[in-house]
Amino acid sequence: MAQGNLTRESDVREAYSAHASELYGFALRSLEDPGLAEEAVQDTFLRAWRAGDRFDPQIGSLRTWLFAILRNVVIDVGRARASRAVPTGTVPDTGHEPLEEMLLSWQVEEALRRIGDQHRRVLVETYLRGRPYAEVASELGVPEGTVKSRVYYGLRALRNALEEMGYDD
Numbered sequence: 001m002a003q004g005n006l007t008r009e010s011d012v013r014e015a016y017s018a019h020a021s022e023l024y025g026f027a028l029r030s031l032e033d034p035g036l037a038e039e040a041v042q043d044t045f046l047r048a049w050r051a052g053d054r055f056d057p058q059i060g061s062l063r064t065w066l067f068a069i070l071r072n073v074v075i076d077v078g079r080a081r082a083s084r085a086v087p088t089g090t091v092p093d094t095g096h097e098p099l100e101e102m103l104l105s106w107q108v109e110e111a112l113r114r115i116g117d118q119h120r121r122v123l124v125e126t127y128l129r130g131r132p133y134a135e136v137a138s139e140l141g142v143p144e145g146t147v148k149s150r151v152y153y154g155l156r157a158l159r160n161a162l163e164e165m166g167y168d169d
Contacts, residue, residue, distance in 0.1 A: 006052030006062070016045055019063055023070050026106065030074045040077055044070040060164050068166025071107075111161035119154030122147050 006012060020041055027037035047069050048055070055065055112120050125136045126147070133151075137144040 006048055006055050009049075011052070012045055012049045015048065015062055015066065019066050020045075022063075023066060026067070027070060027074060030106070031077060036077055040070060040073045043073045047073070060166070064165050071166065107162060107165055108158075111158050111165060114161040114164075115154060115157040119150050119157055122150040123154045123158065126151055 006015060023041045023044060024037055027040040028034060031037050031040060044066060048066060051069075055062065059065075112123065115123075121140075122136060125131045125139075126133060133144050133147045137147045140147065
């Protein structure tokens with residue numbers, strides 16, 4: 001593939017071969033419809049091809065760039081679904097998280113995988129499980145200040161990982 005360029009058909013084919021199945025898995029989990037997931041992946045590669053000259057490997061990997069495009073495609077599909085009129089007398093399914101919350105959850109989960117084990121562990125224990133710093137410190141056998149420091153640097157690393165994945169507030 002040409003450095004920083006995704007405008008040739010062969011480059012798109014190479015990118016498709018390398019990343020389509022993973023993108024499809026994400027789209028399928030997000031949209032819960034195989035046909036829509038296939039369309040979302042195709043639209044992702046079409047958009048990537050059209051904007052191929054804007055891909056910059058110095059900013060992030062091709063995989064990250066494609067997932068950022070797919071995220072936008074999935075949001076567009078979700079919004080299109082939500083804008084369809086609900087027939088009179090029916091109640092929309094509210095048992096699922098809103099699509100954007102689900103996408104954010106996936107991004108945070110992926111970003112957590114990308115940071116160091118020590119930082120991930122304290123973030124999971126303090127933020128996700130709501131455990132006090134002192135309790136986590138005791139369990140890990142480190143001073144409470146070490147846990148606080150790991151939380152601080154873990155949050156910074158998490159934010160950097162999310163930015164690399166194309167997340168913007």
